[in-house]
Amino acid sequence: MDCASAIESFLAYLRDHNLPVTAQRQAIAEVVLCSDRHVSADDIERELWARGAAVGTATIYRTLDVMVRSGLVVERDFGEGFRRFEPARDEPNHEHVICTVCGRVVEFRDERLDRMTMLIAEQHDFVRSRHKLVIEGVCGVCRGTRNEERGSAI
Amino acid sequence: MDCASAIESFLAYLRDHNLPVTAQRQAIAEVVLCSDRHVSADDIERELWARGAAVGTATIYRTLDVMVRSGLVVERDFGEGFRRFEPARDEPNHEHVICTVCGRVVEFRDERLDRMTMLIAEQHDFVRSRHKLVIEGVCGVCRGTRNEERGSAI
DNA sequence: CTCATTGCAAAGGATTTGCACTAAT
C-alpha cells in the first residue's frame, strides 16, 4: 500500500467511525504514513513544526493512538526510552536491525523465525500472540565514517 | 553461580574497585542476585521496604548501575515502560517469553537463533553486537484461572 | 580524616490528562 492510499484509508477509517477529520490528523497521518523511517512522537512534532503546521504534543500522541487502533500504524519499542511508529505494511511480521550508533533501522523478514517462536512458546505452555526481535549492531556507514554523519529520524 | 557466591563476587568487585561496601549495596545485591525473577527498581524498593531495610530510590538505581557494570547483573527492557534486572547467569545469551497477563517471564536458549541473527546482520552490512528476542503470549496459569492469581515480580 | 555514598527533594524526558476553547458534522 503506498503512502497516498494509506492516508486515504486512514481518512476512511475516521469517517467510518464517526471521528472528525481534522487538519491536524491529516498532517500527522502524512508524516507518519509517508515516512519510510520509524518515527518518534518528537520526530513528528519537529517535522510538522518545520512544515509550518505545528501541532500540539498531546494531539500527536492522541492521533498516534487512533492510527494504531486503525491498524494502519504499528508501535515499536527498541528500548531507547521512547516509542517509534511505522506504517503497517502488508508484510505480517517483520524484525528490525538497529544501528547503535546512528539509530538507523533496517527491516527484514524470516519465516523460520515465526515458526520457531510459535514452537518455543508452546514448549513453555504459552499461547504466543507475537514476538519481537531486535538485532543491535553497527551499520556500514557508521563503521566507515568517523560518525560525522548521523541520520535524522524523518 | 549460586546466589551466595554471586553476592560474594559483587562484594569482591566493590573491594577491587575501591568502592565502599555499604549495608544498602549488600541489601540490594541480595534482592537482585537471589531472585529468580526479572525485578524492576520498584520491585527492589518494595521488597527492601517489606524486609524493614528501606533504601532510597536513587541508591537503588545507582547500585543497579554498579551491578550492571560489574557484569553480575543484566538489564532488560521488555517495552513495559520500565527496566528489569536479572542476575547474569553463566548462559551467554538467552531469550524471554513474557506473559502479557501476569508479567511472568520464562527464559530459554536457542543456539540457532544466535547464528541466525549473526548472519542476518551480516546480510544487511551490520556488525551485530547483540540481539533481543521477546515472545509475548499468555501462560498456562493465566489461561486456566480467571486471572485471580497474578504473580508478584519478586 | 578524606572521599564516596546516601537520602531527600528537585529536575528530567516521555507520555497522559483536565479543562476551557475551537472546529467538524
Added chain:
DNA sequence: ATTAGTGCAAATCCTTTGCAATGAG
C-alpha cells in the same frame, strides 16, 4: 447545535541529579 478534537499546562511515571549529611576505609 452537538459532539469531539485541540492546545496548553499541570500531572504522571520512571529515572537521574544536586546537595548537605553520613559512613566506609
